[in-house]
Amino acid sequence: xxxxxxxxxxxxxxxxxxxxxxxxxxxxxxxxxxxxxxxxxxxxxxxxxxxxxxxxxxxxxxxxxxxxxxxxxxxxxxxxxxxxxxxxxxxxxxxxxxxxxxxxxxxxxxxxxxxxxxxxxxxxxxxxxxxxxxxxxxxxxxxxxxxxxxxxxxxxxxxxxxxxxxxxxxxxxxxxxxxxxxxxxxxxxxxxxxxxxxxxxxxxxxxxxxxxxxxxxxxxxxxxxxxxxxxxxxxxxxxxxxxxxxxxxxxxxxxxxxxxxxxxx
Amino acid sequence: xxxxxxxxxxxxxxxxxxxxxxxxxxxxxxxxxxxxxxxxxxxxxxxxxxxxxxxxxxxxxxxxxxxxxxxxxxxxxxxxxxxxxxxxxxxxxxxxxxxxxxxxxxxxxxxxxxxxxxxxxxxxxxxxxxxxxxxxxxxxxxxxxxxxxxxxxxxxxxxxxxxxxxxxxxxxxxxxxxxxxxxxxxxxxxxxxxxxxxxxxxxxxxxxxxxxxxxxxxxxxxxxxxxxxxxxxxxxxxxxxxxxxxxxxxxxxxxxxxxxxxx
Numbered sequence: 001x002x003x004x005x006x007x008x009x010x011x012x013x014x015x016x017x018x019x020x021x022x023x024x025x026x027x028x029x030x031x032x033x034x035x036x037x038x039x040x041x042x043x044x045x046x047x048x049x050x051x052x053x054x055x056x057x058x059x060x061x062x063x064x065x066x067x068x069x070x071x072x073x074x075x076x077x078x079x080x081x082x083x084x085x086x087x088x089x090x091x092x093x094x095x096x097x098x099x100x101x102x103x104x105x106x107x108x109x110x111x112x113x114x115x116x117x118x119x120x121x122x123x124x125x126x127x128x129x130x131x132x133x134x135x136x137x138x139x140x141x142x143x144x145x146x147x148x149x150x151x152x153x154x155x156x157x158x159x160x161x162x163x164x165x166x167x168x169x170x171x172x173x174x175x176x177x178x179x180x181x182x183x184x185x186x187x188x189x190x191x192x193x194x195x196x197x198x199x200x201x202x203x204x205x206x207x208x209x210x211x212x213x214x215x216x217x218x219x220x221x222x223x224x225x226x227x228x229x230x231x232x233x234x235x236x237x238x239x240x241x242x243x244x245x246x247x248x249x250x251x252x253x254x255x256x257x258x259x260x261x262x263x264x265x
Numbered sequence: 266x267x268x269x270x271x272x273x274x275x276x277x278x279x280x281x282x283x284x285x286x287x288x289x290x291x292x293x294x295x296x297x298x299x300x301x302x303x304x305x306x307x308x309x310x311x312x313x314x315x316x317x318x319x320x321x322x323x324x325x326x327x328x329x330x331x332x333x334x335x336x337x338x339x340x341x342x343x344x345x346x347x348x349x350x351x352x353x354x355x356x357x358x359x360x361x362x363x364x365x366x367x368x369x370x371x372x373x374x375x376x377x378x379x380x381x382x383x384x385x386x387x388x389x390x391x392x393x394x395x396x397x398x399x400x401x402x403x404x405x406x407x408x409x410x411x412x413x414x415x416x417x418x419x420x421x422x423x424x425x426x427x428x429x430x431x432x433x434x435x436x437x438x439x440x441x442x443x444x445x446x447x448x449x450x451x452x453x454x455x456x457x458x459x460x461x462x463x464x465x466x467x468x469x470x471x472x473x474x475x476x477x478x479x480x481x482x483x484x485x486x487x488x489x490x491x492x493x494x495x496x497x498x499x500x501x502x503x504x505x506x507x508x509x510x511x512x513x514x515x516x517x518x519x520x521x522x523x524x525x526x527x528x
Contacts, residue, residue, distance in 0.1 A: 223357065230340050
């Protein structure tokens with residue numbers, strides 16, 4: 001497994017295949033940004049682990065035509081800003097699992113679907129304990145492109161999460177599939193926000209969105225409790241289901257299970 | 266011997282009375298069938314027994330072995346030995362059947378819970394119900410057909426070993442083969458556990474497998490007629506019209522036309 005470990009300002013590349021061309025620019029003295037550019041030349045997988053301490057990162061990933069990238073990202077630590085830019089070319093595909101267990105983050109994800117049949121599948125999981133802001137922009141620049149954005153976060157302690165997810169389909173860009181599903185399970189009285197935007201200027205588009213902030217469905221709780229499961233255990237089961245569903249990355253699954261045990265003993 | 270008793274039970278949702286002065290006693294080994302037109306409060310009764318907080322108990326009591334369970338939570342009632350097989354079991358995405366049942370059994374058994382015997386028992390019971398064991402790792406009821414969901418309810422019953430079983434329209438959505446499997450397995454469990462059964466149904470066909478000792482007709486939130494299985498045949502042939510007093514509402518007493526006695 002190709003792996004990049006980013007420990008504050010140190011970037012360590014581990015077992016990197018020739019299918020990945022990686023360039024790391026040291027911290028910019030003016031902006032303080034660590035710049036990482038990855039060209040994905042052949043189908044492969046990649047794991048990126050961030051240990052942050054108020055750092056700023058700019059990650060650019062270019063996925064070449066016909067290439068499939070299975071990416072997973074784990075972010076830990078406290079405070080940080082990340083801007084990730086994905087450029088996908090013709091018939092390229094990215095499957096991206098993310099788990100954020102970080103105390104406060106501001107993140108921007110920009111996805112440019114720059115070739116026909118490019119496909120971006122994003123599966124975000126998070127446990128928020130501080131202010132977190134996510135701004136996601138998907139540009140469907142070519143016909144037949146697909147974006148599936150799924151954000152699942154459990155908000156606890158001082159957590160305050162905002163998701164702004166905007167997808168753009170200009171006029172003339174036909175047969176695009178644009179999906180976004182955002183859900184925040186809020187165990188606090190803190191204000192959380194979801195701003196789902198679908199800027200679709202083309203009739204020949206399939207677009208779906210869902211947004212939900214709140215607790216778990218009372219019917220689900222009743223069903224579990226009717227089998228003798230206590231409220232605490234029922235919550236733990238539902239949180240596990242919520243955070244572990246649809247993931248591909250085994251390392252992220254293991255990390256989420258461990259984190260759930262830490263928070264919900 | 267265990268007894269579940271509803272005594273002068275009245276229940277509301279919002280401003281609407283759903284159960285009105287409802288009385289019923291179920292003892293271990295007894296099978297009670299509860300029938301009645303749609304919207305008469307049968308499913309509500311089962312949920313109220315299970316402690317669904319949607320419903321407000323206005324008066325009366327529910328006791329299990331002589332002790333009121335009204336102040337108990339839903340999970341406490343379940344661990345007491347009351348089991349509700351639901352009319353429309355919901356799907357819970359991301360929670361596997363195995364995790365769900367393991368958590369339920371581990372909560373019930375505490376330190377006595379052993380994983381290996383649990384797995385063996387789960388597989389054996391799945392086989393009895395002709396359920397593909399691959400379902401164990403699927404999400405709870407996710408992608409299950411109506412019949413599979415009902416079989417899953419019976420599987421949960423087997424695993425949790427309740428003393429009192431409430432079956433809310435367990436026959437709905439079942440084809441004839443599945444109905445036979447579900448019906449015979451419920452009776453097998455009854456023989457094995459000597460539990461009491463409350464069977465809520467609209468159809469005679471389920472009662473071919475689960476033979477009731479008592480049949481009750483429920484209209485407008487209370488029982489208007491009790492009898493034996495001949496009452497089921499009467500309902501099949503004539504419907505509920507004879508038991509519905511058009512003037513009856515939930516604040517007045519229902520007048521039962523005792524047609525059966527006159528026949």
